[in-house]
Amino acid sequence: MTPRIALDAMSGDHGPSVIVHAxxxxxxxxxxxxLILVGDEAVLKSLLxxxxxxxxxxxxxxxxxxxxxxxxxxxxxxxxxxxxxMRVAINLVKQGLADACVSAGNTGALMATARYVLKxxxxxxxxxxxxxxxxxxxxxxxxxxxxxxxxxxxVHLFQFAVMGTVLAQAVDNLPKPRIGLLNIGQEEIKGNExxxxxxxxxxxxxxIHYTGFVEGDDxxxxxxxxxxxxxxxxxxxxxxTEGVAKMISHYVKQSFNQNLWTRFAALIxxxxxxxxxxxxxxxxxxxxSLLGLRGIVIKSHGSADVLSxxxxxxxxxxxxxxxxxxxxxxxxxxxxxxxxxxx
Numbered sequence: 001m002t003p004r005i006a007l008d009a010m011s012g013d014h015g016p017s018v019i020v021h022a023x024x025x026x027x028x029x030x031x032x033x034x035l036i037l038v039g040d041e042a043v044l045k046s047l048l049x050x051x052x053x054x055x056x057x058x059x060x061x062x063x064x065x066x067x068x069x070x071x072x073x074x075x076x077x078x079x080x081x082x083x084x085x086m087r088v089a090i091n092l093v094k095q096g097l098a099d100a101c102v103s104a105g106n107t108g109a110l111m112a113t114a115r116y117v118l119k120x121x122x123x124x125x126x127x128x129x130x131x132x133x134x135x136x137x138x139x140x141x142x143x144x145x146x147x148x149x150x151x152x153x154x155v156h157l158f159q160f161a162v163m164g165t166v167l168a169q170a171v172d173n174l175p176k177p178r179i180g181l182l183n184i185g186q187e188e189i190k191g192n193e194x195x196x197x198x199x200x201x202x203x204x205x206x207x208i209h210y211t212g213f214v215e216g217d218d219x220x221x222x223x224x225x226x227x228x229x230x231x232x233x234x235x236x237x238x239x240x241t242e243g244v245a246k247m248i249s250h251y252v253k254q255s256f257n258q259n260l261w262t263r264f265a266a267l268i269x270x271x272x273x274x275x276x277x278x279x280x281x282x283x284x285x286x287x288x289s290l291l292g293l294r295g296i297v298i299k300s301h302g303s304a305d306v307l308s309x310x311x312x313x314x315x316x317x318x319x320x321x322x323x324x325x326x327x328x329x330x331x332x333x334x335x336x337x338x339x340x341x342x343x
Contacts, residue, residue: 002034003034003100003320004035004036004099004100005034005099005100005102005317005320006036006062006098007019007023007036007089007313008039008085008086009039010084011085011086012070012104012304012309014304016044018306018309019037020044022307023037024055024059026310027058027059029310030317033058034058034059035060036061036089036097037059037061037062038061038085038088039061039063040085044061045061062092064084064085065083066085066087067086068081068084068105068109072106074109074111075112077112077113078113086105086110087117089101089102089103091117093117093118093296093297094117094118094295100296100297100317100319101114101295101297102287102297102309104299104301104302104304107299110290110297110299111129111290114127114293114295118297120293121294121329123159123332124159125155126152127148127293128144128149129145129146129148129234129299130142130143130163130164130291131143131238131285132285133238136222141225142171142177143227143238144160144163144229144291145160145230145234146238147231147234150231151230152194152230154200155201157181157198157201158198160228161181161202161226162331162332163291163292164179164291166327168226169327170327174225176209177226178211178223178226179208179210179224179225180211180214180223180224181195181198181199181210181214181228181229182213182229182233182237183213184215185213186212187213188212191213199213219237219241245280245282283304283307283308284307284311285311286309286311286312287313287315288300289319289324291328295325296320298312298313
């Protein structure tokens with residue numbers, strides 16, 4: 001099966017200039033792939049120029065006359081932007097003309113539009129946003145929810161754990177991913193009632209390899225493969241992580257630029273610095289999945305460059321090949337009754 005990916009080409013801070021070049025780059029790397037650029041046809045054609053290679057035979061344009069602004073409210077985008085590149089790209093997934101959609105656009109608008117057009121899977125009350133963060137084991141830790149759901153119930157957290165399990169199995173080829181609930185301590189007596197109740201639900205289901213409560217530092221220790229939390233906590237954790245990473249980078253650069261000797265030390269340390277940068281480069285972990293929908297939608301960081309956006313497309317390819325929505329639906333059917341309650 002050749003994956004067909006629709007790209008919201010007008011999205012993100014840099015717009016089509018980045019997305020078009022990312023499309024060309026990944027098509028040159030992946031033979032078995034078709035891409036659909038969704039956006040202003042005239043703009044996209046001008047960026048593509050007159051390329052006539054075999055790569056271009058697997059790239060098409062689908063015109064969309066509007067675009068969703070990065071600061072636009074989800075309700076306005078849903079109501080007034082029916083011909084936006086974001087909406088049209090998601091419609092292509094709904095119509096079966098694309099297997100997945102990738103967008104660097106407004107997160108709230110993307111979630112609202114995707115949920116409205118594609119609907120949620122049976123047994124899923126709310127979709128969740130999941131992404132991977134590097135850890136000390138040399139692998140990655142998947143964290144969800146990262147901002148789609150501020151208020152959650154124990155059943156929502158249980159459903160997030162199921163979805164996270166399936167994604168980790170598909171993306172990392174893990175037969176039984178270790179699941180942890182993010183809490184203020186590892187002891188059973190700690191945490192609010194929702195987290196404690198969610199722990200009980202997970203403990204009683206052998207299909208999920210639940211290991212217990214984890215704390216924030218466990219994300220980067222690699223203690224578990226999937227960390228589950230509500231969207232408020234997850235988003236704050238993610239933004240805090242990004243802030244700490246920027247601060248460390250700032251002080252490292254500042255220290256190496258203090259004088260001639262520190263610059264010389266930086267030159268000697270360059271191979272180590274390059275290796276470290278590659279391991280923790282956030283661009284290589286770009287591509288957050290909107291799990292729980294009847295289709296595959298990947299959210300790229302709004303400030304993504306060409307390399308970063310190609311990784312978001314790669315995430316979409318893997319999820320298409322592994323048919324992640326169908327796997328989630330299959331596992332839920334065995335764990336939940338018709339009312340969405342845990343058996």
